[in-house]
Amino acid sequence: MESQSDSEEETMEDDLSILMRGWINERNAPDILEYEGTAIENLMELVDFQSQRISTQPTLVANILKMDVDRVKYLIRSYLRTRLYKIEQHAKYYVDDNMYKSRLSQNELDYAKGFVAIEEKHMKRSFMNQLPPHLRSLSESNVNGLDMVDRPDTEAAVFCRVRSNVGEFQFDASEDPIVMRRNNIFITRYSIIRNLLEDGKVELI
Amino acid sequence: MLGDEAFRLAKDAKDISESHIPVYNEEQVRLVTQETRYLWTRIEEMIASLNTTDSQDTSLNMLSQGSVSYRNLQSKDQPMLDSEMGGMDSMGPTQMERENVNGQTSLYMLTVGRNKRCLLAYHHRRMEFIRSLLWTLHLAPSLVPPSVSARLSPEEQNFAREYARLNSTYRDAVEEQLCPTDSLDWTASGELPPRDIFIEVRVVRDCGEIVTESGVVNLQAGTQHYLRRSDIEHLLTIGYLEHIPR
Numbered sequence: 001m002e003s004q005s006d007s008e009e010e011t012m013e014d015d016l017s018i019l020m021r022g023w024i025n026e027r028n029a030p031d032i033l034e035y036e037g038t039a040i041e042n043l044m045e046l047v048d049f050q051s052q053r054i055s056t057q058p059t060l061v062a063n064i065l066k067m068d069v070d071r072v073k074y075l076i077r078s079y080l081r082t083r084l085y086k087i088e089q090h091a092k093y094y095v096d097d098n099m100y101k102s103r104l105s106q107n108e109l110d111y112a113k114g115f116v117a118i119e120e121k122h123m124k125r126s127f128m129n130q131l132p133p134h135l136r137s138l139s140e141s142n143v144n145g146l147d148m149v150d151r152p153d154t155e156a157a158v159f160c161r162v163r164s165n166v167g168e169f170q171f172d173a174s175e176d177p178i179v180m181r182r183n184n185i186f187i188t189r190y191s192i193i194r195n196l197l198e199d200g201k202v203e204l205i
Numbered sequence: 206m207l208g209d210e211a212f213r214l215a216k217d218a219k220d221i222s223e224s225h226i227p228v229y230n231e232e233q234v235r236l237v238t239q240e241t242r243y244l245w246t247r248i249e250e251m252i253a254s255l256n257t258t259d260s261q262d263t264s265l266n267m268l269s270q271g272s273v274s275y276r277n278l279q280s281k282d283q284p285m286l287d288s289e290m291g292g293m294d295s296m297g298p299t300q301m302e303r304e305n306v307n308g309q310t311s312l313y314m315l316t317v318g319r320n321k322r323c324l325l326a327y328h329h330r331r332m333e334f335i336r337s338l339l340w341t342l343h344l345a346p347s348l349v350p351p352s353v354s355a356r357l358s359p360e361e362q363n364f365a366r367e368y369a370r371l372n373s374t375y376r377d378a379v380e381e382q383l384c385p386t387d388s389l390d391w392t393a394s395g396e397l398p399p400r401d402i403f404i405e406v407r408v409v410r411d412c413g414e415i416v417t418e419s420g421v422v423n424l425q426a427g428t429q430h431y432l433r434r435s436d437i438e439h440l441l442t443i444g445y446l447e448h449i450p451r
Binding site for chain 1: 245
């Protein structure tokens with residue numbers, strides 16, 4: 001019975017909740033997550049519809065509708081801004097990695113490539129071209145164990161809340177599995193629960 | 206001492222705070238690149254003194270990729286001469302000379318690597334500052350106060366313009382895709398979701414006259430107004446107007 005009501009709730013979740021959850025997840029996750037393209041497009045259609053209604057309504061109702069529209073736009077703006085910020089942190093890595101590349105929207109991918117280009121151009125103009133040719137690489141790997149290209153820290157600690165029962169889950173290889181029930185809250189390393197996050201079984205808080 | 210110039214650059218980078226950036230230290234950057242070029246020339250010379258000219262380029266390539274330890278700089282064809290002293294030069298470098306050169310080269314290579322890191326870090330931190338500054342100014346490079354832009358190098362000013370352009374291209378593309386007949390109000394507040402329709406504001410800097418939904422308003426410095434948020438939000442977010450909470 002429990003799992004039936006769980007799946008019922010999930011299919012009934014509206015785009016606004018999906019985007020809001022995506023927004024909070026994005027703000028808490030160390031790396032970039034899947035782009036909620038469908039939710040955004042649906043919401044913008046609603047916004048369009050709602051905006052057209054505004055002109056035919058009395059002032060008080062119009063104000064409320066406008067507020068609704070403004071708040072949705074704010075959410076979308078903030079979501080996109082958060083993603084851009086995260087993209088800038090590890091632009092080169094995301095562009096070169098196939099999995100991450102697929103998580104960006106086309107516009108974001110163009111942005112990431114453009115960003116890498118202007119950064120490199122700036123470095124070259126400022127001092128790289130004054131260095132001997134052998135030293136001009138911007139993607140050396142394994143110099144004293146360090147990579148020039150920065151990766152997101154997937155070992156960062158995160159708080160997560162369970163959305164649907166997971167049952168027994170192996171947090172740590174050396175210890176017993178722990179039961180994850182709906183609305184439980186855990187703090188753990190991101191890498192351990194990232195698959196659960198992708199499947200929507202947990203959300204970050 | 207080796208690496209002092211890079212250290213000074215690093216200290217300069219440390220002085221960058223949320224609201225303050227020191228003047229672009231062109232002189233210091235020049236000194237670091239100069240030291241790096243000099244060291245690299247010395248490294249090339251020292252390798253030449255050990256190797257035959259054929260393997261010289263390979264060694265340099267392997268060095269700059271960091272994939273080779275400094276011991277392997279020695280050409281493997283050269284015979285190892287255990288107890289040679291200075292007088293028998295014509296048979297190649299002595300073991301002691303090799304070790305000498307290895308030590309020197311190691312030191313210089315490490316310094317070169319560190320110089321490069323410091324240069325990159327310095328420029329990177331300044332770019333971060335520029336980016337976050339632009340975001341507080343609606344990504345309009347023209348709104349950067351002259352006192353700040355005077356502290357940026359010409360390349361940095363160029364970077365600021367290119368960054369702004371990159372973002373406006375992105376925004377246009379997004380709006381094109383999502384709401385061709387509407388806008389996403391990019392200049393509205395990025396911090397908080399809107400809560401009030403109308404807000405009380407005080408004018409901090411002269412904004413001249415603006416058109417609101419209820420007519421024309423003259424925003425002179427020092428005056429207070431009760432206005433619709435969406436009309437003046439863009440002035441609020443860049444600090445020309447000040448919100449007066451009730």
